[in-house]
Amino acid sequence: MELIKIAWRNVWRSKTRSLVVIAAVCIGMIGGVFSSALMFGMMEQRIKVAISTEMAHIQIHNPKYIDNQESKYFIANTNEYLSKIRKIEGVTASARLKISAMASSAETATGVVINGIIPADEIKVSDISTRLVAGDYFAEDKGNQILVGAEFAEKLKLDLRSKVVLNFQDTSGTLTGATFRVCGIYKTTNKAYDETQVFVKKDDIAQICLYDGDISHEIAVLIDDNDKLDEVKTEVQGIVGKDNLVRTWKEISPDLAMMTDMMTQYGSYLVLIILMALAFGIINTMLMSILERKKELGMLMAIGMNKPKIRRMIVWETVFLTFIGTIIGIVFSQVLVSYFGRVGINLGMYAEAFESLGYDSMLYPVLNTGFYVQVVILTVVTALFSAIFPIRRAIKMNPAEVLRTE
């Protein structure tokens, strides 16, 4: 205890010098932690959009549909699967027909993916209905309505109530088509998605293609807790059998999963690099402090303070120097993250660029407890690393020699 007390008081012997180091650690920590929070926030938003709008947590397909997205590769017994899946706690599901089509307006034509959905079910797994910028979600009593993305609408020069002709193949490979009327225009933060995905009622498509109502190309499953992902996947796989392919969002979009892991590592590396740079400042401060206290350390060794105790005292000093800055830095960072996590940071001037990459230009920084734990571990490592050189310098001293020198 006495050693800790001495170490603490030693830190404050040269207040200005210690405060400079503490301020440097604090500022470095704010920079590292806040930058990481921004990256995590960006990633989390991207994943949130990808799950809640584009993919859901789990998707079920006919395995052949993955390689060749033709209408004939469908999932049979959809209704039975849906009712069983919905019985799993905290899980909702919706079936979709997904057909590649050619969409034409009076102005031009483009390739598109038709999502044939049951609107009431889709609301439970996708937030597309909340992303409307014009018009309404599907009306129950109207047929051949289409919901299009803002990019798609702009490309085909469509407005509300404009007509769109969709041509596609049915399950037998026969070319078929129908005219749809725009009921709503949605906008997500992913331009590519808005340009390629349109939504129609599943019944409308089924009628045109003479589909059995019990088939689908995709079953989307949404879970209330992402941590249950693998557990639910196993359960769902048990329901749909080996003939159907069940994939989590991480498997569907490994790039997103990889980026999440990468961002976590990148955040830690960033903090580590900052701390390592600061470590040299701490080492320098500690070496100066050891040099100034040469006689005192010699005296301590002479009266009987052994090397482990000298080591411990110096480690405590570096720990104090490093941790004070780290703790203040983390507290400040947390205040910044909480504030900007609530109000957001508007990078609207780069909206085009962000949206073309699938990101929102409104950033909400976020940090999880795990990252703080990592930062604390890295700080401990830095403190121990910073203590090595001063300790070596101190324990190499010969008390007889240092006490003799004036």
Add this chain to the structure above:
Amino acid sequence: MKIIEIKDLYKIYTESEIPVNAVNGIDLSFEQGEFTAIVGPSGSGKTTFLNMLGGLDKPTKGEVIVDGVNIGLLNSRQVIDFRLRNIGFVFQAYNLIPVLTAKENVEFIMQLQNQNKNDREARAIEMLQAVGLGDRLNSRPSKLSGGQQQRVAVARALASKPKFILADEPTANIDSASTNNLLEIMQELNKKENITFIFSTHDQRVVNKARRIITIDDGKVKSDVKL
């Protein structure tokens, strides 16, 4: 009772081109309760001799036997522990821990000996009262005069209940009033508690109080007078 025996002690520094014989064959012994001054001109080898006596330096040749233990044969860890339990040091430049109060400075050495807090505190107060600093327990060294700091150093040296106290020029940095005061305290402790004091000094006032005077020159004992 003999507590220190020095046999054929040599210290030769070989760092420079010409070897320096700092201690050049000393044979001596010290009895419990001695109040001894080691005198001699600068560079005569007093400090080197004292350092070997305190286990701070290893002899090139010869033996320093304290209470039956040849300290030259102890490894570095053992010798530190030996110093902690057997030898009290008083340095010329006081060398107190500036961030601790007088009481904490005295307590610190007992903490190194793993004594419990209550015993430490009681003995620290007792020792500081013994050196006349009962009213300055909570003063840091920077708030004390040179003489007072040296008295704290004496209290610290005594607190660990050493077999003997080595004092290297203890009065070199303090005024004459403080020197007299310090010497009286040490003399009283020597008489009352039978504590062995060995000083290296240039100070005639210290020499005058000593009951044994050993003169060293060129690393050899020139005279050894018991009064």
